[in-house]
Amino acid sequence: MSVSWTPVALTPDLPPGGAVPVRAPWGELVVWRSATGRLSCFPERCPHRGMRLSHGFVRGEMISCIYHGWRYDTAGQCRKIPAHPDLEPPAAIRVHSYPVAEAGGLIWIAKTLPESAPPETGAEPLRSLVIASPASAVTEAAGVVPGVPGPVSLPDLAAPLILALQDMGEETAVHALITPADSAARIAASRALEAFRRAVEAEEIAA
Amino acid sequence: MILYDYVLSADCYAVRLLAALTGQRLETRAVDFYPGAAEKGAAFRAINPAGTLPVLVDGEVTLAEPAAILMYLATGTSFAAEGASAQEWLARSRHFAAALGGARQHDMLEVPGDIDALRAEGSLWLRILEAALFEAGEEGCGFLLGDTPTIADIAIFPHVALAPDGGVELGAWPRIRLWMRRLRALPGFIEMPGIHRLHDLKPEPGPDYGGAAA
Known part of the structure; x- marks a missing residue:
C-alpha cells in the first residue's frame, strides 16, 4: 500500500502559507504550502528538538519551526538557524521530503513516488470530516476503499458525492467532493455527510 | 475598567483579546487562580461572591459572566452582536x-x-x-x-x-x-500562553534582533 497515493486534504483547506498535521500509515507528517503555492510533506517532528512542524509557520518558500526557528526549504534542507545567524547550515541538516501531489481537488502524499499520478475526480471539493470508526467500517457503509475516490449515494441527495477515504487507524478521514452545485445543495450535502458519519459510528458502537 | 484576571484562563483571555481588538484599555489585576485558588477566598468573594474569573468592574458595573463581559465591552463596536x-x-x-x-x-x-x-x-x-x-x-x-x-x-x-x-x-x-x-490575523490581535500570533505576518527579525537594546 505504501507505493500508492494517500489523500490527506481537499485543496482549498490548505491555502498558501498553511501547514497541517497529517496521520499517514507510516507516521505523523506535516504538509505545508509555500507562498507561491508549492506543496511539501515532511515528518512532523523538527529534528532539532522534536517540536511539531505543523505548529510552525510558513514564510515565503520556507517553513519555520515555532520552537527555535530552524527553517527548511521546500526540499527539506535547513537554510537558517536563528541562534547562529552567520552560520550556513550544513547539507547534513535536512528533513526527509515525501512525494506530494495535487489532483482532482485533493492533496495526496506517498511514502515513495508511485509509478502513476493520483486520480482525477471530476468533482469540486466539498468538505473533509473524520469518522471515529476504522476504514473497514466506512468502506462497508460507503462501498469505496481508502485511496480510491468513488461515488457514494447518500439519502436525500439528488446526486452521489465523490468520497476519498484516508485510513488513520482507529479513525477514518473522509474527503468529500461534489459535482458543481449551488450553496443550498452543498449545505444539504454537508448535512447528509454528518448523518452518514453518525450512522457509521452508531453501527460501530453496536458491533 | 478593571479586569480580575488569570493569565492561563481562556475566558479571561477572551476579555483581554476583545479589549485589544476594540482598542479599549483594561487595568488587569492578577488573581492567583492556580495554585492558590484565591478566587475562592473571602477577599475575592467580596468582589464576586460566585468565586469565579473573569470579573470586570467598571465604576458601578460589576460583571462576572464571560458572555456578559464580552457583550459589555463590544457595545458600540463592530464586535457587538444581538439576536x-x-x-x-x-x-x-x-x-x-x-x-x-x-x-x-x-x-x-x-x-x-x-x-x-x-x-x-x-x-x-x-x-x-x-x-x-x-x-x-x-x-x-x-x-x-x-x-x-x-x-x-x-x-x-x-x-x-x-x-x-x-x-x-x-x-x-x-x-x-x-x-x-x-x-x-486580525489587527490588534494579542497572544496568550498557548495561542501565539501569526509570525508569518510579522516582519522578519533582523540581524540585531534581541541585541539592539544592549
Missing part, C-alpha cells in the same frame, strides 16, 4: 468551556474529571463548530455570524485554540483551522 444566533453561540461557549476547558484543566491544572468523557464532549462541539463554519463559508461568511468577527467568535475561539492542552488535537478540523487563522 438569537448570537445568544446561541454565547451559550454554546459555556459548553466549549466545560468540555474542552475541563479537559485542559484536568491535564494542566490537576482538576479532577472524566477525561475521556470531557474530550468526547469537546469533540462533539468541535464537530458542531466545524459544520457551522462550513455552512457560513458557503454563504460567503468567514466568521460565525457574518463576514466580520463578533463576540460569538471571540467567546468560542480561546477554548478551541487551547483544546490541544487538553489532549484534543486540531489537525482534523480544516474549517476551524482556517477560522482560527483569520482571527489570529
Whole structure:
C-alpha cells in the first residue's frame, strides 16, 4: 500500500502559507504550502528538538519551526538557524521530503513516488470530516476503499458525492467532493455527510 | 475598567483579546487562580461572591459572566452582536468551556474529571463548530455570524485554540483551522500562553534582533 497515493486534504483547506498535521500509515507528517503555492510533506517532528512542524509557520518558500526557528526549504534542507545567524547550515541538516501531489481537488502524499499520478475526480471539493470508526467500517457503509475516490449515494441527495477515504487507524478521514452545485445543495450535502458519519459510528458502537 | 484576571484562563483571555481588538484599555489585576485558588477566598468573594474569573468592574458595573463581559465591552463596536444566533453561540461557549476547558484543566491544572468523557464532549462541539463554519463559508461568511468577527467568535475561539492542552488535537478540523487563522490575523490581535500570533505576518527579525537594546 505504501507505493500508492494517500489523500490527506481537499485543496482549498490548505491555502498558501498553511501547514497541517497529517496521520499517514507510516507516521505523523506535516504538509505545508509555500507562498507561491508549492506543496511539501515532511515528518512532523523538527529534528532539532522534536517540536511539531505543523505548529510552525510558513514564510515565503520556507517553513519555520515555532520552537527555535530552524527553517527548511521546500526540499527539506535547513537554510537558517536563528541562534547562529552567520552560520550556513550544513547539507547534513535536512528533513526527509515525501512525494506530494495535487489532483482532482485533493492533496495526496506517498511514502515513495508511485509509478502513476493520483486520480482525477471530476468533482469540486466539498468538505473533509473524520469518522471515529476504522476504514473497514466506512468502506462497508460507503462501498469505496481508502485511496480510491468513488461515488457514494447518500439519502436525500439528488446526486452521489465523490468520497476519498484516508485510513488513520482507529479513525477514518473522509474527503468529500461534489459535482458543481449551488450553496443550498452543498449545505444539504454537508448535512447528509454528518448523518452518514453518525450512522457509521452508531453501527460501530453496536458491533 | 478593571479586569480580575488569570493569565492561563481562556475566558479571561477572551476579555483581554476583545479589549485589544476594540482598542479599549483594561487595568488587569492578577488573581492567583492556580495554585492558590484565591478566587475562592473571602477577599475575592467580596468582589464576586460566585468565586469565579473573569470579573470586570467598571465604576458601578460589576460583571462576572464571560458572555456578559464580552457583550459589555463590544457595545458600540463592530464586535457587538444581538439576536438569537448570537445568544446561541454565547451559550454554546459555556459548553466549549466545560468540555474542552475541563479537559485542559484536568491535564494542566490537576482538576479532577472524566477525561475521556470531557474530550468526547469537546469533540462533539468541535464537530458542531466545524459544520457551522462550513455552512457560513458557503454563504460567503468567514466568521460565525457574518463576514466580520463578533463576540460569538471571540467567546468560542480561546477554548478551541487551547483544546490541544487538553489532549484534543486540531489537525482534523480544516474549517476551524482556517477560522482560527483569520482571527489570529486580525489587527490588534494579542497572544496568550498557548495561542501565539501569526509570525508569518510579522516582519522578519533582523540581524540585531534581541541585541539592539544592549
